[in-house]
Amino acid sequence: MIRVLVTDDHAVVRAGLSHLVATAADMECVGEAPHGAAALETIAELRPDVVLLDLSMPVLDGVGVIRALRAAGDRVGILVLTSFSDADMVLEAVHAGADGYLLKQSEAEAVLGGIRAVARGDSPVDPSVTRSLLFERRERAQSDELTDREREVLELIRQGLPNKSIGRRLGISERTVKAHVTHILQRLGVPDRTQAALWAERHLRASA
Numbered sequence: 001m002i003r004v005l006v007t008d009d010h011a012v013v014r015a016g017l018s019h020l021v022a023t024a025a026d027m028e029c030v031g032e033a034p035h036g037a038a039a040l041e042t043i044a045e046l047r048p049d050v051v052l053l054d055l056s057m058p059v060l061d062g063v064g065v066i067r068a069l070r071a072a073g074d075r076v077g078i079l080v081l082t083s084f085s086d087a088d089m090v091l092e093a094v095h096a097g098a099d100g101y102l103l104k105q106s107e108a109e110a111v112l113g114g115i116r117a118v119a120r121g122d123s124p125v126d127p128s129v130t131r132s133l134l135f136e137r138r139e140r141a142q143s144d145e146l147t148d149r150e151r152e153v154l155e156l157i158r159q160g161l162p163n164k165s166i167g168r169r170l171g172i173s174e175r176t177v178k179a180h181v182t183h184i185l186q187r188l189g190v191p192d193r194t195q196a197a198l199w200a201e202r203h204l205r206a207s208a
Contacts, residue, residue, distance in 0.1 A: 001026060001027060001028050002024075002026055002027045002028075002049050002050060002115060002116065002119045003027075003028055003030045003046070003047075003048045003049045003050070004021045004027055004028065004029050004030065004048055004049065004050050004051075004052060004115060005029075005030060005031050005032070005033065005039065005042055005043060005046065005048040005050070005051045005052065006018050006021065006029060006031070006032045006033070006052045007032070007033040007034075007035075007036070007038075007039040007051060007052060007053045007054060007057070007062075007065070008032075008034075008052075008054040008057070008081075009034055009035055009054065009056075009057040009058055011034070013054075013104075014032045014034070017029075017052055017081070017111075018032055020108055020111065020112065021052075021112075021115070024112050024115075026116070027112070027115065030046045030048050031046050031048070034057075035057045035058050035059040035060060036057050036059055036060025036061055036062065036064050036065040037059045037060045038059070039051065039053070039060075039065050040060070040065060040068055040069070043069065043074070043076060047076075048076060049076070049077055049119050050076070050077040050078075050079055050115050050118050050119050051065075051076055051077065051078050051079065052079055052081050052111075052115070053065060053066070053078055053079065053080050053081065053082075053098075054080075054081060054082050055080060055082040055084055055089060055093060056082065056083075056084070062080060062082065062093065063092050063093055063096050066078055066093060066096035066097050066098055067096045067097070069097070070096065070097035077099050077100075077118040077119055078097065078098045078099050078100070078118070079098075079099060079100040079101075079102065079114050079115060079118045079124070080093050080098045080100065080101045080102065081102050081103075081104060081106075081111065081114075082101075082103065082104060083103065083104050083105075084103075085103055085126070085128050085129050090129050099118045099122075099123055100114050100117060100118045100122075100123050100124040100125060101124075101125050101126060101129050102114045102124060102125075102126045102129075103126045103128065103129065106126060110126075145187045146184065146187060149170075149180060150180050150183060150184050150187070152170060153166055153170070153177060153180040153181065153184060154184050154196060154199075154200045155200060156169060156170075157181070157184075157193050157196055157197050157200065158196075158197045158200035158201055160197070163177040163178055163181065164177075181193060181196075184196055
């Protein structure tokens, strides 16, 4: 039997997940926890095989739980089950030591399958989360391809400056600015400077 601990700050969600686990012939729900701090205490007491873990919780969030467990050398299986598919959230949980990452809109059988996968040492990841990670990786690769000068030009594009003003600001000719803009659009795969500015708003400011 796979012994499962359900951790979520919403009582209805906890009850639903506990019931779901109870319907599986090869699993049992050994306990519930309403927040991260309670989860750590319950894990130490009950020693489950797999922890179903939400990320957004009071007292101590899911990533904090994962970090605390891994820092203590606890290798309990951790399956994140959350509403967040944002690549940064996924990476933070994975880097902390999560074994799998599923979304709450997953089908019941997908959740049960994820628990089984974690219990046997696999790493299940929701397909939409995988797409988010691949998209983020591609966009970061695009950013890495920009030279320092192109990043400067792109930042000034984001600020709404025309080529002539960018040239004066950077001490280069307007013709050189145009060449940089052409290269930037090509590297980012965007059609115009408006889209380049939007890209910069999402990425340059986030990494600043």
